[in-house]
Amino acid sequence: MPGIDECLSEALAIPGVLGASLVDWSSGLVLGAVGQEPAHGHEAAAADATEAARAVVEGATFTAKESGRIPVEDIIITTPGSYHLIRFLATSFDSDVFLHIWLDRAIANLAVARLGLQSIADRMMLV
Amino acid sequence: MNSTEAVLPSLAVRSLPRRTQAHGAPPPGTGRSRGLGAYAFTAALAQLAEAGASGALYGSAGAVYLRDGAVVHAESPCAPDLGVRLMACGRLSPDQWREAITTAGAEHGVGPHLVDSGRLARGELELCHLLALFDAAYFSLLPDSEPEGFQPGVTSRLGPISPPVPAGRVAREAQRRRAQLERAWPWDDTDAGPVVPRPGDEFRGDRVRGPTPGQLAVLAAADCSRTPVQIAWHLGRSAFATLLDVRRLAAAGRIATPARAEAPPSVSPPVPGGPHPASSADPSVTLLLRVRAALEARL
Numbered sequence: 001m002p003g004i005d006e007c008l009s010e011a012l013a014i015p016g017v018l019g020a021s022l023v024d025w026s027s028g029l030v031l032g033a034v035g036q037e038p039a040h041g042h043e044a045a046a047a048d049a050t051e052a053a054r055a056v057v058e059g060a061t062f063t064a065k066e067s068g069r070i071p072v073e074d075i076i077i078t079t080p081g082s083y084h085l086i087r088f089l090a091t092s093f094d095s096d097v098f099l100h101i102w103l104d105r106a107i108a109n110l111a112v113a114r115l116g117l118q119s120i121a122d123r124m125m126l127v
Numbered sequence: 128m129n130s131t132e133a134v135l136p137s138l139a140v141r142s143l144p145r146r147t148q149a150h151g152a153p154p155p156g157t158g159r160s161r162g163l164g165a166y167a168f169t170a171a172l173a174q175l176a177e178a179g180a181s182g183a184l185y186g187s188a189g190a191v192y193l194r195d196g197a198v199v200h201a202e203s204p205c206a207p208d209l210g211v212r213l214m215a216c217g218r219l220s221p222d223q224w225r226e227a228i229t230t231a232g233a234e235h236g237v238g239p240h241l242v243d244s245g246r247l248a249r250g251e252l253e254l255c256h257l258l259a260l261f262d263a264a265y266f267s268l269l270p271d272s273e274p275e276g277f278q279p280g281v282t283s284r285l286g287p288i289s290p291p292v293p294a295g296r297v298a299r300e301a302q303r304r305r306a307q308l309e310r311a312w313p314w315d316d317t318d319a320g321p322v323v324p325r326p327g328d329e330f331r332g333d334r335v336r337g338p339t340p341g342q343l344a345v346l347a348a349a350d351c352s353r354t355p356v357q358i359a360w361h362l363g364r365s366a367f368a369t370l371l372d373v374r375r376l377a378a379a380g381r382i383a384t385p386a387r388a389e390a391p392p393s394v395s396p397p398v399p400g401g402p403h404p405a406s407s408a409d410p411s412v413t414l415l416l417r418v419r420a421a422l423e424a425r426l
Contacts, residue, residue, distance in 0.1 A: 001242070003249045004257070005290065024258060026341060026368035027307065029300055031257055060337040071340065092218040093255050094364040096341060124250030 007099070007124045008034040014116040016083075016108025017101050025050040026096040038102055049086055049100045052077070074114060081105055087117045091125060163273050169298050171274035176294030182279040189267030192283050197291030200256075200283040201263035205356050206366045209238075209252075209259050209285060215363020219246065228284070238288035256288040261300055262365045268301040304367055312374035316385050322349035322358060322373055323383040338381070342372045346381065 002010065004022060011020035012035050019035030021042055028050040030042050038045040056062055056072055063071040075086040083103040091097065099121055103113055168186040172193075175184060179196035189203030202208055210228075213219040219227075223246060231240035238256065241247045266272075324346050338346065341364070348358045355373045359366035376382045 001249050004253045007250060022254075024261075026365060026371065027261075027300075027304060029261060031254070054339070057339050058336040063337065089254075091251060091254065093212045093216045093251070094341075094344070094362055095254065095258055096339075096368065097254065097258075124254070125248050126250075127245055127248045 001126065002120075002123060004032045004124075005034075007120050008032050010120050011099060011101050011117060014101065014103075014108075014113050016103040016105075016113065018082075018104055020099065020101045021046060022097065022099055023049060024095070024097050025053045031097070045100070045102075049084070049098070053086060053088075053098060074118075076110070076114070078105070078110075083108055083110055083113065085110075085113055085117055087114075087121045089121050089124070165270045166268075168272040168274045169268050169301070171277070172268070172294055173298065175277060180277070180279065182277055183281040183283075184277045185275045186267050186272045187275060188269050188272040189263050191264060191267050191294075191297070192281070193294070194282075194287075194291055196294065198260065198264065198294050198297045199287065199289070199291050200285065201260045201267055201297075202283075203263040203266035203366075205266040205359075206259065206263040207360050207363050208263070209256050211360060212255055212259060212363040213247070215361070218251075231286070232284045234286075235282050235284050236286040238285045240286075253289050256285070257292075258365060260289065260292065261297070262367050264297045265301050265304050265367045268298060270305075304371075308371055308374055311371055312378040314377075314384070317355070317373050317377045317382065318370055319354055319356075321352050321354055322376075323351045324349050325381055325383055336379075338376070338379075339372070341368060342376055342381075345369055345372045345376065349382065 008020050008022060011017060017035065019033070019037060019042075021033035022031040023029065023046040024031055028047045030046045033042040033046075052075055053072075056075055066072075070088045070090050072088055074088070075084075077084040077086075082105050085099075085101050085103070087099045089095070089097045089099065099117055101113065101117055168184070168188075171186075172184055172191055175182075175193055176196040176198075181194045181196075183190050183192045188205065189201060191198055192200035207215070210219070210224050214221055214224055219241075227237050227240050227244075227246070231237045238252055242249050242252055322345070344362055344364070345355075345358055348361050353361060355369045356366050358364075358373075359369040362369075373382065377384050
């Protein structure tokens, strides 16, 4: 039954992960962050990831057929050198929170990382 | 919802000063006439943090709890607390919450008790508490919030839950949130009044973005009498996020706004490295106190 810090440490153990953070995307607040900071620091990364999350959640194209409070599971961004994974958390209470990890593309396996992050997000809410 | 709203009086925030003026000089003998000035609560918090103090700093809009100079808890009559949030979604029944308070409230260990008894996961408790902490701190640290006393040694009955947060980080976050509200919609006149949805064909903008699930929930809860803070309590949702969503809905033309002759004032970017003077877009404590009075009137 891991807490926030343990979950972030587990995320850091996913192969190829450089850093991880937990972000409240209703405000852009960093709730916790570990590992290597992205280019402009954890807070700037949270602000950028929050903008991306809002753009997707507000985009009717992606969410038109979805019901429920969290209509999106993941956002995956690939660049020539890195992967960014954003996993929305399904909390029992009302919140807008995601886990964000960034990975070295030369080492990481996208499918493995996605399943690993999903498992951490699920276990964080497990009694 | 009555079961969760009935929890309101248990908020350990002391009675709030009676002030009626929303703007301008405060009545003689209070607040700024004593020379406290804007950000008096934030300044008092910074002093206590620097001294490594432990205890509770009470203010006109909420209380912040410190341990060794770091923030471990915050509560405000504007921000739904941990219990309200967990009960509004049905995660805990009012009976379960009461049982936890009865069993562990006196020993200041409600949070650990909820985890040890298997009611909550540690991750979800920490997350819910941390979100509630920053939400309550935002209101406690409003520019015109005034410190009303520090009680050394006082701890929250919830007990230790989230890792302590540096006081400077809490203050920076409150400032960032004020700037966010101003960027979303520079007027504060949707903050305290009833939220009145408008028909969909009046949406502004050539390309309509879908509202977020949070905004849809706010619209669904807007019954033309609930204010943003009342909607937040009703939904067990962040009061800041609700204020922000209401301003975004106002900007999108989805809720009614007062008729205005002038164009929006130009929005200045947030000033890094320190609080900026209170602007008209800051939700004022007095405004929010009226909301609290309305909440209390329903009990």
